[in-house]
Each structure stands twice: as C-alpha cells, then as structure tokens.
C-alpha cells in the first residue's frame with residue numbers, strides 16, 4: 001500500500017463542556033477520495049479545523065508525507081499543500097468573485113486575474129461575472145466559487161467539508177468530474193457529505209466518527225447503505241427509511257390556505273399562479289437559480305411583488321414585509337442560515353424562541369418556553385441538548401435544526417421551508433421529513449424547497465417545476481419520478497398541466 | 505462573454521473600483537459637495553466660488569482630513585478608533601514640548617509620529633489578541649493619550665520653532681492664489697492612502713477583513729497583522745494630523761481636538777464608507793471632509809448664524825447617509841440571484 005500523504009494520530013479536542021474529538025486517528029492516501037462520515041456534531045468539521053490549524057488540538061500528531069508537522073493556521077495549511085473548503089461558505093461577500101478566488105495566494109497579477117477567473121469558472125459551467133461582488137450571487141454559486149478557489153490552489157490534499165450541501169445534481173456531477181480528474185492526478189481528497197448516494201458514488205474509502213470517537217475505516221465497496229448508517233448512528237435503523245407516503249391524508253381541497261394569482265417580480269421570478277391547501281405539502285423543484293427561493297420570498301413578503309394578487313384564507317392580502325406574513329400565519333425558514341437566521345451569540349433556547357416571542361410581542365412573555373424548547377430539542381435531536389449552549393458553537397447541522405425549531409414552534413398555517421435538510425444527517429433528515437408529513441396531517445400547509453428531488457417526491461402532494469425564473473409546470477405526485485421532473489426541466493415540459501403526472 | 509472582453513482592457517483601478525460597488529454614496533457626496541459649492545458661489549458672489557476657497561478648505565481642514573484617512577482604514581476593516589482626537593492633541597503637545605526643550609523640529613515630529621504608531625499598535629494588538637471590542641480598547645487609548653497630554657503640561661504650550669512657521673508660509677501659485685507646504689503634505693498622504701488601499705496586498709486584506717473577518721482567516725489571510733496595521737495607520741495619521749494641528753495653532757494643549765474623533769467618523773461615513781466595514785473609498789473620505797469644510801465656510805460667509813449650525817448640518821447629513829446606506833444595503837442583499 002502507498003504510504004499515506006496525511007496522517008492524524010490520536011487527536012483529541014475539547015471545547016468547554018464538549019469533547020468534540022477523543023483520540024481520533026485518520027489516514028489519507030494519495031489519489032483517493034476519502035469520505036469522513038458521522039451524524040451532526042460527530043466532530044467532522046472539528047477534525048478538519050484541527051488539521052488546518054484553525055483549532056489547536058489538545059493531543060495528537062499530524063504527519064504530512066510521514067513527517068510530523070505543526071500547522072499554525074489556514075495560511076500555513078495552504079503553504080503545506082492542504083487546500084480547504086470549510087463547511088459554511090467562507091468567502092468575503094464584498095470582494096469580487098475574482099478577488100475571492102485569488103486573494104491570499106501569494107503574488108497575483110490582478111490585471112489577468114479576471115480573465116483567469118472566468119476561465120476557471122467556465123470549467124464548472126458557471127457563467128457569472130467575475131468582476132461583480134460575490135454577495136450578489138446565491139449561496140450555491142458562492143459555494144461553487146469556494147470550490148473553484150480550493151481546486152485552483154492545486155494542493156496535494158484537498159479538503160471539502162460538505163461542498164455539495166446546496167448544489168443541485170448538475171453541479172454535483174460537475175464537481176465529481178473535477179474530483180475524479182484530480183484523483184487521477186494523485187491528489188488526496190477528503191470529502192464530507194450527508195448524501196449517502198454521493199458518498200457511495202465518489203469515495204474509495206470511508207472513515208466514520210461518532211460522538212467524537214473513531215468508529216472505523218472502511219473500503220466503500222465493502223459497505224452497504226444500512227451498515228454505513230449503522231456505523232454512524234450506532235443503531236439499526238430500518239424505521240428510518242420508511243415514511244408514510246404523501247397523499248395518505250389527502251389535502252383538504254376545499255380550503256386553500258394561500259392562493260397566488262399572477263404574482264411576480266421583475267428580475268426575480270416571472271408571474272405565476274399557485275394554490276396551497278390546508279394539509280397539503282407542495283414541493284418546488286428546479287435547478288440552481290431557477291427561481292425557487294425568489295418565488296418563496298414573494299409569498300413571504302421578503303420581496304415585494306410587482307404584479308398579481310395574493311390571498312390567504314380566501315382574503316386578499318398585500319404582504320409588505322415578513323412581519324405582515326408572520327401575522328397572517330406564514331413562516332419562512334431561509335436557506336442561508338449564517339446570514340439570514342441564526343443569532344450566533346444567543347443561546348439555543350433563545351434562538352428557538354425568537355420567532356414565537358416576536359409573534360406574541362414583547363409584552364406577553366411566553367411562560368412555558370422552557371418546556372417548549374426542550375420538547376423541540378428532543379424532537380429534532382439537537383446536540384448538545386442543552387438549551388443554554390451558544391448557538392454559534394453548534395455543528396452546522398445542529399444550527400440548521402435550531403432554525404427549523406424556531407419556525408415550527410410558531411405553529412404557522414403555512415410553513416415555507418427553503419432547503420431545510422441542507423447539511424443534516426440521515427437520521428435527522430428522516431425526522432424532519434416525518435415532521436413535515438405530520439404537520440400536513442394536522443392540517444398545516446407546507447411549501448418544501450429542496451435540491452434533492454427524491455426528498456421532494458417523498459413528501460410532496462404536488463410539485464411545482466421551475467426553470468429560468470419561471471414556473472413551467474405543476475405535476476401531481478402520483479407515480480412521479482425524479483427522471484420525469486428532470487425531463488420536464490430539460491425541455492418540452494412547458495404546457496404540462498396539473499395532474500398530468502399521473503398519466504404516466 | 506461580454507464580461508471577458510470588458511475585463512481585459514481595464515487596468516487595476518477600474519477593477520477595484522467596480523468590484524467594490526459601493527460607489528453610489530460617494531457620487532451622492534460629490535453631488536452634494538458641488539451643490540453646496542454652487543449655492544455658496546451664487547449667494548456670495550464673487551468671493552466664495554474661487555480657487556482660493558478650495559485651497560483654504562485643505563488648509564483649514566488638513567488635520568481633519570489626515571485623521572479621517574486613517575480612520576477610513578480602521579472602519580473599512582470593521583473596527584473603530586475613538587482615540588484619534590486625543591492622539592492629535594498628543595502629537596501637537598509632543599511637538600510643542602520637545603521643541604520647547606530644544607529638540608530639533610524634525611526629531612520632535614518623528615517622536616510624535618512614533619508615539620502615534622506605538623499607541624495604534626498597542627490598541628490593535630489588544631483588540632486582536634484579547635478579542636476586546638475596538639470601541640472599548642480605543643476608548644481606553646483615548647483616555648491614555650489625553651492623560652499623557654496633561655502629564656506633559658496642564659497649560660497650553662506655545663510652539664516657537666521657526667520650522668512650524670516655515671511650513672505654512674504662503675507660496676504664490678498661478679491664478680492669483682497661494683498654497684502652503686502643508687497642503688501638499690495632506691494631498692500626498694491622501695495619495696499614499698489611496699495607493700495602499702487599492703494597489704497593495706495590505707489594502708485588499710483590509711477590505712477582506714471588513715467583509716468577513718472569519719472568512720479572511722479561513723482563506724489564509726493574515727487577520728491579526730492586517731487588523732493591527734489598520735490601527736497603526738490610524739495612529740500614524742492622527743499623529744501627523746497632530747503635527748499639522750500644532751502648525752495650524754502654533755501650540756500644544758491637552759484641550760486640542762476634543763471630539764475630533766467624531767468629526768472624523770462623520771466624515772468617513774458621509775464619504776460613503778459603511779460603518780460595518782468592507783465597503784468604501786478613501787476618496788469618499790476626501791469628499792466627506794470637503795463637504796463638511798464647505799458647509800463650515802458657507803456659514804462663515806453667512807456670518808450671523810452660530811457655528812453650531814455646522815453641527816446640525818453634520819447631524820442631518822449623517823442621518824441621510826446612514827439611511828441611504830441602509831437602503832442600498834438591503835437592495836444589494838435582495839438582489840441575490
């Protein structure tokens with residue numbers, strides 16, 4: 001066997017109150033894609049941050065090509081040939097795309113930087129202007145830019161912490177093509193993802209962590225989905241897979257909770273019609289930048305629409321602000337938790353109570369808040385389960401769960417979830433899907449946005465297909481397959497009308 | 505690929521200018537400046553709308569401009585420096601005291617600048633290393649510098665060294681105007697600051713740190729060094745401003761430049777720099793100082809209004825600009841693709 005390019009031995013790292021890593025060892029071979037797996041909070045990101053010197057380990061050694069090294073920070077890691085995309089998109093929104101790709105990488109000829117950036121971006125089929133500030137683009141594009149940057153550093157070791165969490169199929173395919181090419185060139189790639197299919201698709205070997213401890217290192221070929229989940233969770237979870245299908249409780253078609261007629265916004269999304277009934281789960285499917293989020297923002301009043309009419313419970317309304325939407329019983333859980341939701345300095349409990357408190361006003365204190373918070377922490381299996389933990393210190397997936405709890409707790413009539421399972425582990429993902437279905441059973445309406453078509457299909461009653469900032473079709477979810485949705489997106493799908501999906 | 509062809513032809517200035525995007529507030533400031541000037545020229549024809557009035561803006565506000573330039577670095581990187589007014593006073597005081605003791609002027613000036621740099625370094629170091637809020641750390645720095653002034657002398661000390669007279673001898677220039685050597689110095693400082701922010705790695709890092717300190721760190725940028733350096737730049741700029749203040753008033757006193765940090769912050773914000781960091785230009789700061797100076801001059805010409813009206817004008821302008829930035833900021837965010 002080739003000697004490992006990177007080896008971590010007996011790494012331990014504790015934060016106040018948490019043992020994030022406990023005697024973890026890890027080996028990375030040149031020319032392999034190595035998946036690091038584990039539930040939310042298992043310690044994956046912490047291991048990566050110890051490796052790149054963001055955190056100093058309490059114990060343990062790092063060896064690069066057999067030599068012990070001390071890496072003092074991300075800059076030294078880069079110099080040592082380790083290039084990293086951290087879990088949250090870590091670029092500067094105020095700098096241009098080109099600057100974000102090249103800054104901090106030694107001498108740069110800025111005159112040529114833009115042309116070079118454009119060239120790199122086309123490799124990922126990204127047709128964006130490298131001169132514009134990064135913040136002008138969606139979180140998915142930002143994630144791709146971060147990947148472009150890391151790949152272009154052309155290191156010996158490439159670390160990707162959940163790079164695919166907000167990408168759709170096409171982008172993932174393109175990323176994997178690039179990863180395969182790098183692997184052939186002998187680059188060692190460390191890859192974290194909660195999408196099991198992706199792990200089985202791309203990785204050669206898997207290392208599993210659980211609660212900060214090493215469970216084991218496996219050849220991917222020797223694993224099945226079930227055994228991998230077993231290693232990650234320490235439980236046998238068949239129950240996880242089965243979920244009662246949508247439509248068991250048919251939505252109450254007499255009762256539209258929300259009806260949108262011809263609402264749209266220039267530069268955001270073309271005018272569209274949409275009806276969501278009580279007890280109904282509506283899925284939004286579409287590629288990156290197809291206008292999914294834009295449409296949802298209109299329904300929540302986060303952006304104003306410049307045409308059409310919205311009614312809630314049969315009464316025409318104008319939603320001038322999210323506040324107005326909340327008053328009408330609409331809740332919106334945004335996709336970009338770092339910038340649009342979580343208050344990192346507040347505790348988990350406070351974060352969860354925020355929306356409810358805002359809805360009730362500051363005078364009427366929520367008296368039973370402790371109980372409520374604990375109930376949701378348990379329901380979503382947020383770890384650590386301490387309501388007084390500081391939200392910013394939680395692992396990425398657990399932060400997402402906190403945000404979700406915040407909106408679920410308000411018991412809205414219509415809940416809009418934009419990529420709610422992004423970065424969430426398999427177990428919790430199933431919990432969230434179950435939760436959505438049970439919310440619908442209780443008569444709530446849910447709008448579910450996800451790049452993962454299987455997930456959309458698993459829980460939605462009907463699927464709205466979006467392309468190029470237009471809603472191009474509404475398909476009833478009866479025998480609907482991801483392929484059919486993709487075909488609709490790919491073309492010729494216009495003019496497809498409701499309920500036609502069943503005809504297949 | 506229009507973007508591509510467009511890219512190849514522009515040089516670096518265009519690159520950074522366009523890429524920072526926040527230039528609308530700067531244009532608004534420029535528009536206001538022109539408007540105020542035109543109004544002044546019409547009301548007080550022919551005395552107001554002359555080149556000499558413009559030159560005088562630099563003479564009378566040179567120290568504020570230099571201070572605000574240093575402040576721009578700090579604010580761009582996401583910090584704030586409340587010590588600048590006190591450092592200006594300290595700079596003037598050191599010049600007065602040391603020359604009074606017989607030191608040569610150049611050595612006194614170098615010492616004053618070194619003191620400013622040292623104080624800036626200490627503040628930056630404390631802010632970075634111990635994660636102290638810039639507001640608190642520089643507030644302490646402010647008391648420290650003011651205190652030092654009074655340790656040197658409770659009284660005002662006159663500056664008698666001929667060098668301080670010499671640097672403000674009027675020099676006749678074509679067009680029936682005069683300038684002073686200090687004006688040239690101020691312009692050179694603005695030019696150096698512009699160069700540092702837009703043409704050096706340090707400048708780019710300042711913007712990056714202001715955009716997101718966490719990201720800058722994870723991208724491998726020298727977060728600590730960049731942060732500390734912005735405070736050193738600010739300290740040096742305020743010390744130079746202190747020397748200029750000494751030149752202007754020919755004295756050093758612990759009561760000089762009280763509250764000037766607030767004028768500097770106001771000028772930076774009115775110049776279009778976002779208080780939260782990451783967006784802005786040093787040229788905006790230049791315009792901001794000019795605008796404040798022009799309003800002051802206008803009130804002087806008017807003669808009957810009390811000088812407190814300048815304060816009211818600054819207040820109104822600040823409000824307008826903060827609201828404007830807010831509006832632009834929300835638009836920028838919701839313009840996401």
Ligand SMILES: Nc1ncnc2c1ncn2[C@@H]1O[C@H](COP(=O)(O)OP(=O)(O)OP(=O)(O)O)[C@@H](O)[C@H]1O
Nearest residue numbers: 015020040041042043044045046393394395396397
């Ligand atoms: N800066 C910090 N301060 C305190 N605790 C922390 C900090 N960073 C991480 N933790 C804790 O360490 C544990 C491991 O977190 P880590 O981010 O490594 O998980 P992860 O495996 O990456 O999870 P996810 O899949 O959700 O990203 C968690 O319990 C988390 O709350």
Ligand SMILES: [Mg+2]
Nearest residue numbers: 044045087396
């Ligand atoms: Mg993580």
